[in-house]
Amino acid sequence: MKYLSKLQKMLDSGHFAVTAEIGPPKHAGAHSIRHHAQLLKNHVDATNITDSQTAIVRLSSIASGVHILDCGIEPIVQMTVRDRNRIAIQADLLGAYSLGMRNLLCLSGDHQQFGNHPTSKNVFDIDSMQLIYLMSRMRDEKKFFCGEEIKEYEPRFFIGAVANPFADPFEYRVDRLEKKIEAGAQFIQTQCIFDMERFERFMEMVRARGLDQRAHILAGVTPLKSWRAAKYIQTGVSGMIVPDSLVERLKNAADPKKEGIKVCIEQIKHIRENIKGIHGVHVMAIAWEEVVPEIVEKAGLYPRPQVEFNPEEND
Amino acid sequence: MIIAQQKNIQDIAAMVGDCKKVLLAGCGGCVTVCLSGGEKETEILAAALRLMKKQAGQPLATVTYTATRQCEPEFIPPMDELVRDVDAVISLACGVGVQYLAERYKDKWIVPAMDTMFAGGATGFGSWEEKCGLCGDCVLHRTGGICPVIRCSKSIMNGPCGGSQHGKCEISKEVDCAWQLIYDRMKALGRLSELTVIQPPKDWSKARDGGPRRILREDLIKG
Ligand code: SF4
Ligand code: SF4
Numbered sequence: 241m242k243y244l245s246k247l248q249k250m251l252d253s254g255h256f257a258v259t260a261e262i263g264p265p266k267h268a269g270a271h272s273i274r275h276h277a278q279l280l281k282n283h284v285d286a287t288n289i290t291d292s293q294t295a296i297v298r299l300s301s302i303a304s305g306v307h308i309l310d311c312g313i314e315p316i317v318q319m320t321v322r323d324r325n326r327i328a329i330q331a332d333l334l335g336a337y338s339l340g341m342r343n344l345l346c347l348s349g350d351h352q353q354f355g356n357h358p359t360s361k362n363v364f365d366i367d368s369m370q371l372i373y374l375m376s377r378m379r380d381e382k383k384f385f386c387g388e389e390i391k392e393y394e395p396r397f398f399i400g401a402v403a404n405p406f407a408d409p410f411e412y413r414v415d416r417l418e419k420k421i422e423a424g425a426q427f428i429q430t431q432c433i434f435d436m437e438r439f440e441r442f443m444e445m446v447r448a449r450g451l452d453q454r455a456h457i458l459a460g461v462t463p464l465k466s467w468r469a470a471k472y473i474q475t476g477v478s479g480m481i482v483p484d485s486l487v488e489r490l491k492n493a494a495d496p497k498k499e500g501i502k503v504c505i506e507q508i509k510h511i512r513e514n515i516k517g518i519h520g521v522h523v524m525a526i527a528w529e530e531v532v533p534e535i536v537e538k539a540g541l542y543p544r545p546q547v548e549f550n551p552e553e554n555d
Numbered sequence: 556m557i558i559a560q561q562k563n564i565q566d567i568a569a570m571v572g573d574c575k576k577v578l579l580a581g582c583g584g585c586v587t588v589c590l591s592g593g594e595k596e597t598e599i600l601a602a603a604l605r606l607m608k609k610q611a612g613q614p615l616a617t618v619t620y621t622a623t624r625q626c627e628p629e630f631i632p633p634m635d636e637l638v639r640d641v642d643a644v645i646s647l648a649c650g651v652g653v654q655y656l657a658e659r660y661k662d663k664w665i666v667p668a669m670d671t672m673f674a675g676g677a678t679g680f681g682s683w684e685e686k687c688g689l690c691g692d693c694v695l696h697r698t699g700g701i702c703p704v705i706r707c708s709k710s711i712m713n714g715p716c717g718g719s720q721h722g723k724c725e726i727s728k729e730v731d732c733a734w735q736l737i738y739d740r741m742k743a744l745g746r747l748s749e750l751t752v753i754q755p756p757k758d759w760s761k762a763r764d765g766g767p768r769r770i771l772r773e774d775l776i777k778g
Contacts, residue, residue: 408721
């Protein structure tokens with residue numbers, strides 16, 4: 241069996257995967273990316289690199305991927321459909337593959353009004369569903385988005401998508417996940433889970449339809465630094481749910497940062513031990529990458545299984 | 556219809572800063588219905604400009620005329636006489652009207668008093684909303700009669716995105732999520748299964764992305 245990426249091999253072999261997120265900087269220096277990559281290297285199986293997250297201009301996800309790969313971690317390139325039309329997306333992804341990227345996460349992207357260029361044009365030539373479908377067709381049928389044949393060296397990404405169990409309409413979230421899997425998503429990373437009860441209901445429906453058998457679902461978790469951060473996500477970010485009890489817990493904690501880490505570790509353990517159908521965790525420590533090793537260790541996910549993968553295998 | 560709103564008066568005055576006499580040209584079409592550029596609004600704007608310029612010590616003379624529709628060239632010639640002896644024309648029509656005036660009066664300074672906003676309608680007295688993005692390839696039959704192109708902030712064809720919450724769009728609690736509306740309506744019609752079909756990328760060449768659009772109707776041209 242040939243695998244598209246180390247992450248795929250890991251997941252397909254039944255290991256409980258750990259991915260994390262690295263946010264590129266708002267400048268052209270790579271030291272913070274490399275620093276975080278070195279820090280996470282032994283504790284995660286792959287790292288996502290965000291694509292100008294919240295529509296704030298940052299060093300590109302593909303360029304960051306080169307640095308990360310160079311530091312010895314497999315990158316998961318995030319590609320939003322917000323800033324590029326179908327020509328730019330394909331060109332960039334051909335380039336990404338040529339640079340050794342093997343995992344691709346397809347997203348809509350936050351609307352540009354949240355970022356530092358709210359007056360920019362919003363592209364949305366295609367949507368994330370179409371991107372998943374067109375990239376899997378590109379790999380499996382060797383076709384550009386337009387249908388024209390790719391004569392050789394078609395990019396062969398392990399394709400992922402996101403799912404948000406906390407957005408509405410709740411019942412439709414499972415349908416939409418199924419639609420993404422139909423479109424070709426092979427792994428799924430969920431939005432940050434704070435409302436465990438709702439996540440469990442979501443996963444019940446996912447399992448009832450056997451979707452956990454058709455794609456690898458990684459549960460998204462985020463350690464919170466303070467009750468203010470929790471409150472902000474609760475009230476200021478659309479499509480997120482933070483229970484009041486969590487806000488209170490952080491408010492009453494003597495050391496909120498420690499408490500935030502503790503909560504995150506508890507969540508991972510809970511998910512791993514009690515929720516069937518979850519094949520890994522995705523730790524999004526936003527602007528707090530340095531706590532990931534501690535979380536991974538204390539959650540009992542360290543050391544990471546060693547999986548050999550040679551990116552040249554497929555070429 | 557086309558919904559437009561007046562620019563702020565300082566900006567309009569600045570466009571004709573060096574003029575002594577101007578024609579304010581209203582329009583009896585969409586902008587009359589949306590209460591922004593009809594006869595009444597034209598008179599009010601003329602009076603306000605005169606007052607403003609007088610106070611600034613640079614008196615401005617104004618004449619006014621409201622065309623049946625500025626977007627149809629045949630309604631424009633009746634203002635030829637008025638245009639002849641003014642320094643500039645301020646059009647209160649949508650962008651279409653302004654351009655027809657500029658085409659007819661080649662040596663005249665023609666300026667827009669309006670920002671042409673969108674194709675939509677009124678939701679109540681004094682409020683209007685956008686309904687159609689004029690994409691040239693209508694998909695309303697697939698989305699329960701609710702337009703995803705213009706009413707979804709990301710023009711998603713397979714929505715809703717992860718930012719949809721409590722029926723609202725991620726960009727604002729004031730904006731309905733088009734895909735929540737689509738979902739609700741398709742559900743009510745018993746057609747939810749149609750939403751599971753992956754909608755293909757849109758052919759934007761039929762929208763403005765394909766360059767300026769024209770329609771040629773052979774049947775009418777030959778007829
Ligand atoms: S799909 Fe296109 S034509 Fe139809 S309402 Fe929307 S923008 Fe207008
Ligand atoms: S929240 Fe709804 S309307 Fe807003 S971008 Fe997402 S799908 Fe579109």
